[in-house]
Amino acid sequence: MLLPLSYSLRNLRARPGRSLMTAGVIALVVVACTLFLGLISSLKRTFATSGDPLNLVVMRKGSDNDGSSQLSLEAFHAVRFFDGIARDAEDRPLASPELVVQPFFRTRSGGRENVLVRGVEPVALAVHDRVRISEGRMFTPSAHEAVVGRGVLGRYAGAELGNALEFGRGKWKVVGIFDAGSSSFESEVWVDVRELANDAKRTFPYSGIRLRVAAPADLEPLRRRINDDPRYALEAQRETDYYAKQAKSADSLYVLVVGIAVLAGIGAGFGASNTMYAAVQARTAEIGTLRALGFSRRAILSAFEIESVALSGVGFLVGAGCAMGLSLVLEWWIGSVAFGASTFTTSVVTLHVAASDLVGAFVLALIIGVCGGLGPAWRAARLRPIEALRKA
């Protein structure tokens, strides 16, 4: 016969101070773990979701990012008319020639960061169909106008609708703001490609081409055709692969955070264990009585195990609540976290802790509850009734 559930739960209430302390420790671990997992998933959202499965990135062979690639006008005009590229209503190929430059931007706080400025033609909005002008309008070519991503907005001096943004050799009027589903495009500023090439005095007008393929089946043949073309030494890769490679730089961060969470988890497990051991010790007589009454070892073991898991459950709930609250505060206070990637550009990561980030913390809390309670529960179950009663 098992002990009723209420026995375990009432025991938690019997010593509220001690229970609260333990739940508090678990809650803190949950908060720390959730914050870190939230940071990681925000990073992943920014880097890994940037590509479109129907897009190809064309760069010079050997370049690992479009910031360092160079491409000639002839190469662009040749590739533009390859088969398999999607076309718009006016039958123009959806091939976007792009130039990437990373000038200094002044941050609001007086520092400076390298921001990715992408020179594009209006066709870019059709190729990157997740990029959408949410306020204002697209820039007019040759008018020294710019559209800025949501992550850039307000972060740098002059990065507001209607203001003049200063970078490179001149001033650019911000006429629009774009949204790109939290991807890294939102950390970019887009201007006219010819004006940018002029400003940066580039000998090669483009750094790469983004292509949209007509159908998924066209992707591989087109990719091979570009790679095998002997004239221009180009390399095409899926846009999703390109961004996945860029996101790899966050991997060491992942390992670090998981390590931290595990260490903190073990520590909290020790703390929880301690409380449970004390609970067992304080109730030696009670356990003896229960055993004498005929409750089995399994019943005692599960009662204490339930008590410990319930405790970690409370800790998780409290911690989850605090973590969500704290993440709101952080979102408001820090807003976004900037990461300097290996390409020298700043990616603005909007810190957002989602409910899915709580899953990892939940698993951790559960492990703490089960493992932390196991030792004491085992000890309680093994107590011999006569000795237990005598000790008391």
Add this chain to the structure above:
Amino acid sequence: MKYAGLVLANLRRNKLRTALTGGAIMLAVVLVCLLLTMPAGLDALLANATNNTRISVHNKAGIVYSMPQSFVRKVRQVDGVAAAVAMTWFGGAFEEAGRVTFPNFAVEVEHIGAVYPDYPITAQQLADFRRYRDGAIVGRQIMHKYGWKIGDRVTLRSTVWPVNLDFRIVGEIASDIAPLFWMNREYLDQALKAQGRSGLGIAGIIWVRASDPNRVNAIMRTIDDLSRNSEAETACETEKSFFSNFFGSLQGFVTILLIVTALVALCLVFIAANTASMAVRERAGEIAVLKAIGFGRRVIFGTLLAETATLSAFAGGAGVLIAVGLTRALRVFSGWSEALGPLGNFIVTVPVIVQGICLSLLVGLLAGVVPSYGAARKSVAETLHEIF
């Protein structure tokens, strides 16, 4: 000290609890130290690697914008400039890594030593750097990471220039502060010319060493004036401001790390306080008897507090030692991680160790104060009444 025996005996009374509490505190200290090494890496870079006589000269628009190579000669003419060296980003990817995993620059071999006299490079290594066209000087961390030795040959594929170059390592910057790879500018220039290109006519950054720290500001003004209204206007800054700007974008991450560190420290106090109050509650009767036979409240308070303080000091000390070992290991295994930048240095500075130890002592005191005070304050009759 008279009561040291009592304190130790009390700690030994419930060995399992002492071990669990100590373990929890130890782990928390390990974590806190580990996290503190990251901002410490940034600080160490800014404090040690930067020199108050070194100036960076780069294009006003950004470091990816260049300057004409000829500008470095004009800079050398400026009054008060002891030495100047032009550096150009090579963007070399080491084949095994496939990506650019460390900063590598083409530098003027004859000037580099004079601009970096504070870097631990021997005169012989600098002489070899001048002698061998394909020579390279590499920072210690990179050497460690890839298991390179002086004399090794390595190939870097440039992601900026259309060349792959073979290098022989002729020297090591025997310091963790500069995870750099320097190559001979002439070598790159000739490789480009061999392809029928115009060669390397540009400089990315010019590093200048001033002869006198007091003249740094004047030199910076003069250099900026020299370039005014030219094709490439420059912006000079001190080395310190250059690096703090460069890595400024990591500040948000550091803030989050520090918040987590604070949470972990809070965790620690909770765990220790929890145990201390358990220990006190369990011995309530004993404490009452001690008081009844004449021990003063101060002694009771002191011995109880000493108990938690001793435990957390020992556990914290062990935690600091483990953290030092762990960070050493992390440095060897991870090397200089690009994603973490200088935060990935895991530098255990003396302040980190001191902070770790102070933290554990503070935890012991904080955790012990409340239950010890409660136990010391309660009257004998009250306590005995509760027990019997």
